[in-house]
Amino acid sequence: xxxxxxxxxxxxxxxxxxxxxxxxxxxxxxxxxxxxxxxxxxxxxxxxxxxxxxxxxxxxxxxxxxxxxxxxxxxxxxxxxxxxxxxxxxxxxxxxxxxxxxxxxxxxxxxxxxxxxxxxxxxxxxxxxxxxxxxxxxxxxxxxxxxxxxxxxxxxxxxxxxxxxxxxxxxxxxxxxxxxxxxxxxxxxxxxxxxxxxxxxxxxxxxxxxxxxxxxxxxxxxxxxxxxxxxxxxxxxxxxxxxxxxxxxxxxxxxxxxxxxxxxxxxxxx
Amino acid sequence: xxxxxxxxxxxxxxxxxxxxxxxxxxxxxxxxxxxxxxxxxxxxxxxxxxxxxxxxxxxxxxxxxxxxxxxxxxxxxxxxxxxxxxxxxxxxxxxxxxxxxxxxxxxxxxxxxxxxxxxxxxxxxxxxxxxxxxxxxxxxxxxxxxxxxxxxxxxxxxxxxxxxxxxxxxxxxxxxxxxxxxxxxxxxxxxxxxxxxxxxxxxxxxxxxxxxxxxxxxxxxxxxxxxxxxxxxxxxxxxxxxxxxxxxxxxxxxxxxxxxxxxxxxxxxxxxxxxxxxxxxxxxxxxxxxxxxxxxxxxxxxxxxxxxxxxxxxxxxxxxxxxxxxxxxxxxxxxxxxxxxxxxxxxxxxxxxxxxxxxxxxxxxxxxxxxxxxxxxxxxxxxxxxxxxxx
Numbered sequence: 001x002x003x004x005x006x007x008x009x010x011x012x013x014x015x016x017x018x019x020x021x022x023x024x025x026x027x028x029x030x031x032x033x034x035x036x037x038x039x040x041x042x043x044x045x046x047x048x049x050x051x052x053x054x055x056x057x058x059x060x061x062x063x064x065x066x067x068x069x070x071x072x073x074x075x076x077x078x079x080x081x082x083x084x085x086x087x088x089x090x091x092x093x094x095x096x097x098x099x100x101x102x103x104x105x106x107x108x109x110x111x112x113x114x115x116x117x118x119x120x121x122x123x124x125x126x127x128x129x130x131x132x133x134x135x136x137x138x139x140x141x142x143x144x145x146x147x148x149x150x151x152x153x154x155x156x157x158x159x160x161x162x163x164x165x166x167x168x169x170x171x172x173x174x175x176x177x178x179x180x181x182x183x184x185x186x187x188x189x190x191x192x193x194x195x196x197x198x199x200x201x202x203x204x205x206x207x208x209x210x211x212x213x214x215x216x217x218x219x220x221x222x223x224x225x226x227x228x229x230x231x232x233x234x235x236x237x238x239x240x241x242x243x244x245x246x247x248x249x250x251x252x253x254x255x256x257x258x259x260x261x262x263x264x265x266x267x268x269x270x
Numbered sequence: 271x272x273x274x275x276x277x278x279x280x281x282x283x284x285x286x287x288x289x290x291x292x293x294x295x296x297x298x299x300x301x302x303x304x305x306x307x308x309x310x311x312x313x314x315x316x317x318x319x320x321x322x323x324x325x326x327x328x329x330x331x332x333x334x335x336x337x338x339x340x341x342x343x344x345x346x347x348x349x350x351x352x353x354x355x356x357x358x359x360x361x362x363x364x365x366x367x368x369x370x371x372x373x374x375x376x377x378x379x380x381x382x383x384x385x386x387x388x389x390x391x392x393x394x395x396x397x398x399x400x401x402x403x404x405x406x407x408x409x410x411x412x413x414x415x416x417x418x419x420x421x422x423x424x425x426x427x428x429x430x431x432x433x434x435x436x437x438x439x440x441x442x443x444x445x446x447x448x449x450x451x452x453x454x455x456x457x458x459x460x461x462x463x464x465x466x467x468x469x470x471x472x473x474x475x476x477x478x479x480x481x482x483x484x485x486x487x488x489x490x491x492x493x494x495x496x497x498x499x500x501x502x503x504x505x506x507x508x509x510x511x512x513x514x515x516x517x518x519x520x521x522x523x524x525x526x527x528x529x530x531x532x533x534x535x536x537x538x539x540x541x542x543x544x545x546x547x548x549x550x551x552x553x554x555x556x557x558x559x560x561x562x563x564x565x566x567x568x569x570x571x572x573x574x575x576x577x578x579x580x581x582x583x584x585x586x587x588x589x590x591x592x593x594x595x596x597x598x599x600x601x602x603x604x605x606x607x608x609x610x611x612x613x614x615x616x617x618x619x620x621x622x623x624x625x626x627x628x629x630x631x632x633x634x635x636x637x638x639x640x641x642x643x644x645x646x647x648x649x650x651x652x653x654x655x656x657x658x659x660x661x
Contacts, residue, residue, distance in 0.1 A: 055561040056547060058440045059286045065430055077559050102284055103546045107560025129284045156291035176288055180448035
């Protein structure tokens with residue numbers, strides 16, 4: 001079991017939903033991202049998902065597209081992301097997963113990419129444009145380096161496919177809460193509870209809900225049915241709106257605390 | 271084709287899990303129509319009575335004489351309704367969408383020819399249509415934007431990334447991911463995840479099938495060389511595919527833009543390397559990290575950093591040759607065909623003609639068949655602006 005599996009399975013056993021905040025690496029710069037990661041880890045993040053900026057993020061909505069553009073404009077590269085991850089891993093035990101589009105992995109070579117990721121202390125890969133039917137080779141390379149290639153489920157995944165996906169899953173399964181791209185939505189789709197309960201029939205692996213979770217109320221709703229809650233666009237948008245590294249860090253920490261409290265069912269007294 | 275949806279190692283389905291159900295549904299529907307004679311009859315009827323097929327195979331004698339060497343035949347896809355080969359595919363897929371019970375189609379477009387074809391098919395078949403077009407292309411091709419609106423389609427000017435075809439495709443896919451249950455993605459070329467490259471190739475193969483029969487009737491033999499421009503590669507595959515089993519030389523001509531050595535080009539097969547974009551593994555213009563590089567071509571329809579996966583396979587196997595001509599060479603060929611034959615070609619097709627102009631003098635007694643994929647009316651304003659002529 002790697003660090004990610006150990007953490008999430010322990011939390012699942014004690015019935016605590018995990019908070020997985022997402023950040024785009026290098027938005028607005030590597031140093032700020034590192035400070036944000038440390039602040040998140042100290043304020044309720046159980047796992048951190050770090051996005052490698054890509055030129056053509058077709059699974060992302062406007063907020064994360066803009067974050068990737070900012071990060072690329074400032075020169076962030078996959079190599080830079082590994083360095084950043086390595087620095088963070090030297091200071092925190094919080095497990096890291098990497099959100100990366102497949103062409104960036106392919107270009108570096110599947111084996112090389114996995115080796116560098118593992119050396120940087122990363123526990124898992126989340127590749128949004130690599131459905132499980134295309135993932136065989138990367139699964140093998142990842143496993144060889146002690147990494148987990150995270151699986152996806154969506155509300156449209158067929159029963160037969162779901163059984164296969166769940167059968168080979170480890171770490172957690174990324175359940176896409178909405179039809180569409182990343183970005184905040186007004187409410188949690190009622191189909192979400194159905195997706196989670198369908199998946200439970202096939203697996204004991206923790207189920208994480210992501211896409212569309214805008215704030216504490218939806219995070220609490222998500223935590224009531226899922227084992228982990230992923231919050232990306234809402235966090236990235238708040239950070240982008242804050243001025244300066246200090247302010248950004250404060251905003252991120254406060255938002256993580258609010259989310260975690262809401263997920264625990266505690267009342268957030270402002 | 272080897273493994274599922276693969277041309278050699280190329281192709282595949284590199285899409286978010288949310289789209290897998292939509293692709294499974296499309297694949298089943300595609301296999302259904304291949305065996306459904308009523309669908310084929312309806313499609314053929316529309317090609318004949320609405321599009322105006324078969325298109326002419328025209329012997330360009332004056333051009334051939336001027337070039338001195340091979341005889342040049344033009345497959346006149348410019349004479350199709352809406353002015354390009356794109357309608358062959360758009361009508362077929364719109365019919366398929368309707369059979370699948372979809373009420374809405376989305377499409378991406380570069381030069382606007384596919385957008386116009388999709389909007390036309392949607393109008394004819396009573397489907398709602400939304401076309402995504404890069405903001406830069408909406409400016410280069412204002413006339414086509416207006417045509418699409420006139421046809422009752424919505425047009426979204428895409429402002430992300432390089433604001434061209436690549437970004438329009440990203441945005442169309444994002445719409446599709448969101449609305450897959452009732453929306454059909456009508457892709458415009460032999461790109462995208464399986465089964466699109468095969469589906470679009472099958473629909474465009476009408477070009478090659480007709481050309482083969484027409485050439486046999488005209489000359490009693492097959493041509494020696496086929497030439498077609500390659501952006502995504504649909505007119506080229508459509509022409510080449512029925513000839514691949516014969517010993518006919520096939521040449522795909524890409525856009526070398528300002529020159530291959532300037533880095534400002536769209537010559538994906540000539541200068542790119544394997545990568546994944548828009549759901550398929552194929553050749554790709556990219557940097558050392560795998561970030562997609564911006565393409566450049568004077569022709570909006572070729573201004574794309576990817577290419578259809580079957581072309582990648584045909585390149586590696588050596589069955590098809592790929593080469594590239596510059597913006598300037600294409601512009602010269604644009605003017606040449608207008609002067610010699612009284613036919614104004616699309617800037618995309620002018621790339622194929624530019625290569626023919628180089629090749630024909632070296633092949634006396636041979637027959638070259640070139641796909642004139644579209645007419646140039648849409649490009650006249652842009653060419654005039656470049657020549658600093660006000661019209």
